[in-house]
Amino acid sequence: MRMTNRIDARIFSLEHTFESGQPLTFYADFDKEHRMMSYPNGSHLITAIHKGAVDNGHIVLSSSHDVTKATADDLKKRMRLKDNMREIYKTISTDRFMRSAINQYKGMRLTLNDPWETTICFTISQFNNMKRIRLITKNLVSNYGKPIINQNGRMIAHSFPNAEQLSNVTKKDYLKHGTGFRAKYLESIADQCNNNIDLYKLQGKSYSYIKENLMQLDGIGDKVADCIALMGYGKLEAFPIDTWVKRTLEKTYFNGEKKSIEKLHNFANEKWGNYAGYAQQYIFWHGMHL
DNA sequence: ACCCAGGCGGGCG
DNA sequence: CGCCCGCATGGG
Numbered sequence: 001m002r003m004t005n006r007i008d009a010r011i012f013s014l015e016h017t018f019e020s021g022q023p024l025t026f027y028a029d030f031d032k033e034h035r036m037m038s039y040p041n042g043s044h045l046i047t048a049i050h051k052g053a054v055d056n057g058h059i060v061l062s063s064s065h066d067v068t069k070a071t072a073d074d075l076k077k078r079m080r081l082k083d084n085m086r087e088i089y090k091t092i093s094t095d096r097f098m099r100s101a102i103n104q105y106k107g108m109r110l111t112l113n114d115p116w117e118t119t120i121c122f123t124i125s126q127f128n129n130m131k132r133i134r135l136i137t138k139n140l141v142s143n144y145g146k147p148i149i150n151q152n153g154r155m156i157a158h159s160f161p162n163a164e165q166l167s168n169v170t171k172k173d174y175l176k177h178g179t180g181f182r183a184k185y186l187e188s189i190a191d192q193c194n195n196n197i198d199l200y201k202l203q204g205k206s207y208s209y210i211k212e213n214l215m216q217l218d219g220i221g222d223k224v225a226d227c228i229a230l231m232g233y234g235k236l237e238a239f240p241i242d243t244w245v246k247r248t249l250e251k252t253y254f255n256g257e258k259k260s261i262e263k264l265h266n267f268a269n270e271k272w273g274n275y276a277g278y279a280q281q282y283i284f285w286h287g288m289h290l
Numbered sequence: 291a292c293c294c295a296g297g298c299g300g301g302c303g
Numbered sequence: 304c305g306c307c308c309g310c311a312t313g314g315g
Contacts, residue, residue, distance in 0.1 A: 021296065122296075129295040132313060180311030185298085221298050242296035284296070293315085302307085 005061040005072050011085040012057065013107030014050035020105070020285045021130055022231055023113040023121040024078060026137040027160065040141075040159040041074055045148050048075055054107040064150040080109045080234075092272050092279040097252045101286035110281055111231060115199040117160045118232030119217070122224045123185050132178070139177035144169060166190040185219025192217055199232075207235040222261065230277040239268040239276040248287025 018030045018037055028039035035050040045064040051057055061067050061075060076082065085107075093099045113121075120140070125133050144165050145158030167190055174183035193199055197217065202210045210233050214225040226240035241249075241261050249264050250256055259267075272279040 125295095126297040127295060127310080128297090128312085129314075132295075135313085175311080178312065180313095181298095181309090182311080219298065223297060227296070240296070243294095244296065288296090295312100295314095298310095300308090303305095 005067045007059045007061060007072055007076065007081070009050070009057050009059050009079075009081055011055060011107050012050070012059075012079065012081065012109060013054045013105070014048065014059070014079075016105045016108035016285075017079060017111065020108055020281060021133075022111045022281075023118045024111050026121050026124075026134050027141045038157070039078075040145070040148055040157055041071065043146070043148060043159065044071070045150070045157045046071060046075065064148060064156060078111055078113065080112055083109065085109075088275050088278050091275045092282070094271055097286075098279065098282065101282040104289075105282060105285055108281065108285065110236070110278060112234045113231050114160070115202065115228065115232040116163060116193065118228045119189065119193075119199060119214070119220070120160075120166075120186065122227040122231075123182060123189060123219055124179065125227070126182065126219070126224060128182075136178050140166075140174075140179075143177060163190050163193040167194050182219065188218040189220070203233060205233075207237055210235060211238070230280075236277040237269070237274050239265060239272075239280045241265065241268075241280075242284065244288050245280060245284050248283050248290070252287075 014035055014037060015032060018025045018028070024039055028037055030037045036047060038045055038047045047062045049060045051060060059075065061072055063071060089102055093102055121133075121137055124136050141158050141160055144161035146161070146165070147155045148157040148159060150156050166186070169187070169190065171183045171187050174186050179186060197213065202213055207229055210229050211225045214220050214228050215222070220228070223240050223242055226238045229235040230238040230240060241264055246261070246264060249267070250259055253267070268276045268279065
C-alpha cells in the first residue's frame, strides 16, 4: 500500500530544477511528460510528482515504502522549498539579462544535497559535459550503491554509494566506468573521507571555512569547492565560475572582454551578495542556452 | 576528422 | 607568484 503526501510548492518548477545540472539530477530519474522524479533516500525510493502551476502548485510524494514526515521534510530540504523566492528574485533581478533568465526558468531552485554526494558529483563534473557526467554518476551508483528493494522484494534502484562503499574501488575500476583522468581523484577522495576528513563535520560552518577544507581534497579546486559549498552545504553566497558562467558574464557585462576569475568573483559578490549562488544558477542555465 | 566539455595539478619561466 | 599545458572519454 502506498501512502501519498501533498506538499505546497509556490514559485517552483520541478522541470527546471531537475534539468539544471545539479547533483541530485546527475543520477535521479526524471519523466518530463509526467513531471515526475524518483530519487533514492536511504533505503527507499521516493517519487515526487509536480502538479499545477509554477506560481502556485504542489508536489505529490510517494515511496517504495511508507511516506513519513521525514520523507516530506527531506524533499522540502532538497528542493529548498522554504526559500523566499520573491525576495531572492527581487535581489538578483538587477538587469535585463537576469530578468530574462528568471522569466525563462521561473521556479528553478537551487537544490541542497548530501555533502559527500555533492563532492563526488562535482569531482566527476570537472572538464566534462552534462551527458557524460550523468552517465558516469549513474554508473557509479548502479555499480557500488546499495540495492533498494521494494515491498514486493524487487530491486528497483540503488542508493548513492557512501565513502565506505567506495573505499575498495580502485583507479582501474573507476576507469572501467568512464571516469577518465578523474579516477585518481575519486580514489583519493574516498580514501581521505574515510580517514582524515569528515565532510559532515563541516555542516554549519562558514562559507570560507568549508571551502578551505574542501580544497584540501585531491582534485578539488576553487570552482568545484564553490559548487559543493553551494549545493552540498547551502552556502548561497558561493558563486561557482565555470566556463559557461565566465563566458556569459564577460559577454553580458564586460562587452566580451576577458576577465580574471578573481575579478568576476568580486563583481558577482558586489552585485548579488548573499544570493550570488542563486544568480549563478540562473546565469549558468540561461547562458548555456543562448 | 576535429572540437569541446559545470577544472585541476604540476611544471616552467 | 602567474601562466600554460596535459589529461580520458564520448558526443556534436
